[in-house]
Amino acid sequence: MAKPTGFLEQVRENAPDRPVRERIRDWNDFHTTLPLEQLKAQSARCMDCGTAFCQMGLMLNGTASGCPLNNLIPEWNELLYKGMYEQAYKRLIKTSSFPEFTSRVCPALCEGSCTLGLNDAAVTTKQSERAIIEHAYESGLVKPRPPKTRTGKKVAVVGSGPSGLACADALNKLGNSVTVFEKDDRVGGLLMYGIPNMKLEKQLIDRRVKLMQAEGVVFKTGVEIGRDIPAESLKKDFDAVVLCIGAKKPRDLAVAGRDCKGVCFAVDFLAANTKSLLDSGLADGNFVSAKDKDVIVIGGGDTGTDCVATAIRHGCKSVNQFEIMPAAPADRSEKNPWPEWPKTLKTDYGQEEAIELFGRDPRNFCLTTKKIECDESGNVKALHTVEVDWTGGGMKEVTGTEKVWPAQLVLIAMGFLGPDDKIIKDLSLGQDKRSNIDAKEGDYATNVEGVFAAGDARRGQSLVVWAIKEGRDAAAACHKYLTGK
Incomplete structure (x- = not known):
């Protein structure tokens, strides 16, 4: 145990985030860190x-419940x-391939299951993780x-998101020669273009990639398997293939007016913004700007929050977020006891910024979109919504709650x-009922000899920490297939 009486003597201290009015003027990390001595005191609260x-x-x-990577946290x-x-x-x-990533973007499943959290604030595990890895660098x-x-043995890893990077890193450390194929112009996948810079600064990804290159991993960017290189050729040129292609096919909104100009997928909005930011500091204009617009984000979760925060940094006129669920x-309900992840209402950084700027939480719960209205030029003009009620066991629209929201x-x-199914069809891979690549947890093998799958492409969209775990485990399974060890 770090200090037997630490949890009795020391209260939890969180590093303060940068002030809202300051951080929304740039795209830098909105977190700060506590001095190392304070973090040492915080780690003393761990009870082992x-x-x-x-x-x-x-x-x-x-x-x-707890860390999917099985990080040895008390130690x-x-x-x-x-x-x-x-x-x-x-x-x-x-146990952790990339602590610099998880200590910034993971929701800290470990803290949700901290024993101290039964009757006190959990240990600041995420802050400790970040302190350790940054001090090491x-x-x-x-x-x-x-x-x-x-x-x-030669292995091709398709996709350079968190699962692809973790898989390539582990396979390389085991002595295999690894080539990573990435269809985008930069390595990182979801980490690079799915998460905004203020949550994960991109030089952190570049720093890790340079390390992996120095260790022997080969990265080929701007190469789409199935378009630039036939999928079948990978099987001929490599001893094994691991597909870590993510699950980026977005769920669409099936309502009238969906084809209005100014209605787009969040993932495309965020990716274009980050690319323009990295290419030119947004000077090239190759992104959809929210400046001076009434913005509506349909959907909650991390992606929705990132859209709110990005729109605010553009200088939007207003921002609202619609969530169909209550x-x-x-506080925890009786049906959600410790050590399960606490399913409680959390106000994330994007909502905090909207509250500070506009005086209210942008989230509107139990709301569904009925129609999108365009102006005479085909540009989005407004959204028509109605409230819904879930108390009867299903969703029921509430009469008299119709509302029109301005939106550009x-x-x-x-x-x-x-996942995108082109490479799946090219290789004749099996799929599960959710259209993910069918590969069992444990061996990660598909129905095609020598082809493995991991991450969101196999399990469906999930957290970065789960993707890293899948990448590591798939690497072990692939290595055993290649060497028998």
């Missing part, structure tokens, strides 16, 4: 429980408290470590339906 639910990574009642919390930073870093990377502990021997409760930009953030 007999059963550390924070690191279990179980699925309970359909929801995650590196103790090492951080004692100032043993190198040992803490080594303990952290035994700053002090030169993170350096290229290419494998000493090679297996002679708001989550403020509508962003659809209603989730995703599955």
